[in-house]
Amino acid sequence: MARRSIMSDGLKYEIAKELGFYDTIVRDGDFGNVSSRNCGYMVRKAIEMAERSLMQK
Secondary structure, eight states: OOOOOOOOHHHHHHHHHTTTTHHHHHHHHSSSSSSSSHHHHHHHHHHHHHHHHHHHH
């Protein structure tokens, strides 16, 4: 079964840069070695960004 990504790769990379673990992704070329904790931080950051975007509208 194919998985559909909710967040674009560009957004994932941007958030990873902000959170400081982008180097892990660049070295490996994917998100496979990003810890569950860091993935959770990414989701939290994405939710914050979406909420801010909705409040500005």
